[in-house]
Amino acid sequence: MPDAAGMKPFRLVKFFSFSGLVIFLVFTLVLSWLISKHAKRVLLERSEAYSLVVAENISHQVFQQFVLPTVVRYGKIALRNPEQFKMLDTIVRNATHGMRIEAVTIYDSMENVVSYSTIAARIGREGEGGDEYKKALAGESNSTVAASGTIFNLMPGSDPISSQLLTFIPFRQYKPFGENTDRVMGVIEVVQDLSEDFEAIVRLQASIVFTSILIMAALFTVLGFLVVRAERIIEARAEERQRLQQKLSQNKRLATLGKMVASVSHEIKNPLGIVRSTADILGKRLKVLAPGNEYLANIIVDETGRLDGIVREFLDFARPQMPRLVLGGVNEVVEKVLKFMESEFASSGIEVECDLGKKMPQVRIDQDMLYRAFLNIFMNSAQAMPDGGKLTVSSSWRRNPPAVIVRVDDTGSGMSEEKKEHIFTPFYTDKNRGTGLGLAIVKNIIDSHQGVIEVESKEGEGTGFTITLPQT
Numbered sequence: 001m002p003d004a005a006g007m008k009p010f011r012l013v014k015f016f017s018f019s020g021l022v023i024f025l026v027f028t029l030v031l032s033w034l035i036s037k038h039a040k041r042v043l044l045e046r047s048e049a050y051s052l053v054v055a056e057n058i059s060h061q062v063f064q065q066f067v068l069p070t071v072v073r074y075g076k077i078a079l080r081n082p083e084q085f086k087m088l089d090t091i092v093r094n095a096t097h098g099m100r101i102e103a104v105t106i107y108d109s110m111e112n113v114v115s116y117s118t119i120a121a122r123i124g125r126e127g128e129g130g131d132e133y134k135k136a137l138a139g140e141s142n143s144t145v146a147a148s149g150t151i152f153n154l155m156p157g158s159d160p161i162s163s164q165l166l167t168f169i170p171f172r173q174y175k176p177f178g179e180n181t182d183r184v185m186g187v188i189e190v191v192q193d194l195s196e197d198f199e200a201i202v203r204l205q206a207s208i209v210f211t212s213i214l215i216m217a218a219l220f221t222v223l224g225f226l227v228v229r230a231e232r233i234i235e236a237r238a239e240e241r242q243r244l245q246q247k248l249s250q251n252k253r254l255a256t257l258g259k260m261v262a263s264v265s266h267e268i269k270n271p272l273g274i275v276r277s278t279a280d281i282l283g284k285r286l287k288v289l290a291p292g293n294e295y296l297a298n299i300i301v302d303e304t305g306r307l308d309g310i311v312r313e314f315l316d317f318a319r320p321q322m323p324r325l326v327l328g329g330v331n332e333v334v335e336k337v338l339k340f341m342e343s344e345f346a347s348s349g350i351e352v353e354c355d356l357g358k359k360m361p362q363v364r365i366d367q368d369m370l371y372r373a374f375l376n377i378f379m380n381s382a383q384a385m386p387d388g389g390k391l392t393v394s395s396s397w398r399r400n401p402p403a404v405i406v407r408v409d410d411t412g413s414g415m416s417e418e419k420k421e422h423i424f425t426p427f428y429t430d431k432n433r434g435t436g437l438g439l440a441i442v443k444n445i446i447d448s449h450q451g452v453i454e455v456e457s458k459e460g461e462g463t464g465f466t467i468t469l470p471q472t
């Protein structure tokens with residue numbers, strides 16, 4: 001389970017990063033909306049100015065080229081007369097030719113009726129002019145926008161975006177030199193199509209929104225990826241810490257246990273020595289007094305010897321000594337142990353193959369401790385091969401980093417993976433008369449030499465130990 005203390009500040013960071021992204025996204029959306037709003041306003045202002053100029057120009061031309069000549073020629077203006085209509089139509093179309101003007105409509109001043117329009121269907125319609133018409137009639141030029149369409153109209157299949165600017169100006173009489181009079185003869189309506197510009201603005205808005213969503217999505221993905229990784233690292237750290245804590249408390253317990261074992265073992269050692277020497281004397285006397293029964297005393301001697309061995313192992317384990325490191329040869333130690341075990345190997349039918357490296361460097365070792373370590377390893381091998389087998393011992397020198405390496409292989413029972421995990425744990429044993437301390441002591445000794453001990457094993461095939469002692 002992950003450690004809460006490690007996770008909490010990280011959760012805060014996670015929260016801030018994600019909410020930061022969300023705020024940023026909202027901010028960009030608002031910004032895109034503001035930008036497009038501003039762009040639309042600028043567009044409208046410009047277009048309105050343009051429409052006003054165009055309308056003013058139409059008004060002027062119509063007055064000069066149509067109203068005046070028509071009045072002179074026909075006496076009065078009657079657009080029902082096709083000739084007059086044709087004349088007006090030509091003038092209006094010429095005046096707007098090549099300009100961005102969709103339609104031009106002229107309203108009458110007396111009644112709200114369309115007198116002329118470039119859209120033929122509108123001519124003669126009544127009541128078409130709204131508030132804008134009335135305002136213009138009162139002398140005030142004004143505009144209105146007829147727009148429809150949002151971002152969603154960009155989607156295929158939806159209605160196209162449309163926008164029209166309708167500008168109304170009063171149609172005044174002009175004096176001969178061109179200046180306006182106050183007499184309003186009608187209202188000119190100019191329609192400018194802004195659909196394309198509007199669509200461009202909406203497209204810009206859409207592309208801002210789309211890009212920012214895309215960027216945010218990418219950032220979210222990256223952040224999410226980082227968060228997952230960070231969480232994994234934090235979890236691993238928490239696990240590691242927990243493991244260390246467990247190990248620490250286990251070590252504490254073992255230390256207490258060790259002290260206890262040491263004092264008990266120490267107390268046992270002396271009486272045991274006395275029992276042993278007494279049994280020895282008893283045996284000698286029995287030989288004289290009751291010949292044939294001295295084996296009874298010998299049993300006591302043998303068993304106290306074994307007990308003594310156990311007590312020594314307990315003491316070794318419970319009171320690990322500081323090694324006294326002096327330069328020495330590892331091969332010599334190995335040979336000494338093999339010599340000591342010779343008879344034991346022979347009696348179990350174990351063949352020993354010894355391949356120790358020539359020209360081995362001397363390393364800093366505690367010979368006594370190393371002796372005990374190899375003794376334990378060889379004894380385990382012997383015990384794993386009760387019906388005989390082969391023990392191979394070899395040593396070599398590694399150049400980089402410099403170290404002496406000893407390998408011990410046996411063809412004994414081997415171990416399962418699970419067992420292999422535990423063999424260095426104190427008191428772990430699968431033997432009736434084992435203490436389970438042998439390899440724990442070996443590990444302590446190798447550790448105190450800054451060395452490494454590794455094990456390979458296959459159930460039913462054998463076991464190999466590799467001991468690496470650094471050359472410092």
Ligand SMILES: Nc1ncnc2c1ncn2[C@@H]1O[C@H](COP(=O)(O)OP(=O)(O)O)[C@@H](O)[C@H]1O
Nearest residue numbers: 380381384423429430434435436437438439463
């Ligand atoms: N060479 C080996 N072959 C197979 N098993 C071994 C070997 N060496 C050690 N073991 C296993 O490791 C266990 C622990 O060994 P050790 O610490 O020496 O305790 P003990 O010898 O008292 O059982 C042994 O009980 C045995 O199961």
Ligand SMILES: [Mg+2]
Nearest residue numbers: 376380438439
């Ligand atoms: Mg052992």
